[in-house]
Amino acid sequence: MPGRWRAYYQRWHAATLSEMDPRLVGLMPELERFVPPAKVVDKMTYSALGAPELMPLVTRSGCVIVSGAETDVCVLSSLMGLIDLGLRTIVVADAVCSSSDQGHEYLLTLFSERYALQVEVAEADDVIEAWRR
Template sequence: MILPKAVVEPVAHAVHLCVDMQNIFARGNIWETPWMERVLPTIAGICERYTARTVFTRFITPLHAEDRPGRWQRYFTKWERATRSRLPAGQLDLVPALARFAPPAAVIDKPGYSAFVGSPLAALLGEKGVGTVVVTGAETDVCVLATVLDAVDLGFRVVIVEDALCSSSDAGHDALMTMYRNRFAEQIELVRAEQLPELWREVA
C-alpha cells in the first residue's frame, strides 16, 4: 500500500540539528554505523545550504567508566575502549566531511543520548528564537530518538529528514519511522532531503 504524502507546512525559525556524526561511528571504528557513508553526502548537502543555521552535537564519552552515574558505569565498563582514556585521538571529532562547516556551524557536546540533557542546546535555541528543529544524524534508534522525544517535550516542532538518518539496525530504524508517522503526527513530520529547500527557504 502506498501512503499519501503528508502535507508539510513551511519551515521557519529553524535550525538544522545534526546528531553525532563522529569518527567513532564511521567505518572501521568501534561503534561503526554502516549506513553513515550512504547518508553522509545528503547531510553534507543540508549543511552546505544551511551552514550558519546548523548545530552539530557530539556524544562525549567519559574519561573513565566510574566518571558517569548509575547504569552508565556498567555501560562504559563494557565499552571501556570507548572511554577517553582508551580512545585514539580524534575519535570523538566530527567526520571530516562535516567538520569543515564548523564554524560557522555550532558544535554542542553532550554526555548522554539526548542532545538536550547535560548540554547548553536548549538555551542556545531559546536565544536564537528557534521553534523548529530539522533533524539528521546518528543513530535513528538511540541518540536521534532521545533527542527527538526531548524536543517534543520541550515544545519544538520536529522535522526529521528521513533519508539523512543512519543506524546500525535496519529493524530499529524502520520501527522508529513507523512510530513517528503513526504516533507523533501532530509534533513530528518526516520529509525527504529533496523537499527541504522548498519547505525551508531561510538560509541566513
C-alpha cells in the same frame, strides 16, 4: 558520568572521544565550513538534550532538524525530549541510521504516523530545498 553511565562507558570505552579517532566523529568537510556560525555540541547521554549548552540554542531556534545514529536509541531519546518542549521538530529520514534495520524502519513509521502532529519526517533534499526558499 554518574550512576549506571559509568558501567556503560566502561563497557563501550572504545566508543568514547578519548579513544576514538577524532575523524570518526567530526563533521564532514561539506558541513565544517558552516562552523562557525553553526556550533558543534558533544553529548554524553542518549538524548542530545542532556548537553546543557544545547538547550539555549534549541529553545531559541524554535525548530530543530534531527539527524544522527541509532534511530532507536539516541535519535528517539532526543526526539521525545523535543516533543516535550513543544518545538517544531523535523527528522531527516535519510540522515538517521541504526544498527537495527527493523528498529530504524519501525521508528520512522512511528514518527510519521503516531507523532505526525508533533514531528515532521522529510528527506534531506526536501529540507535543503525548503531552507533555500
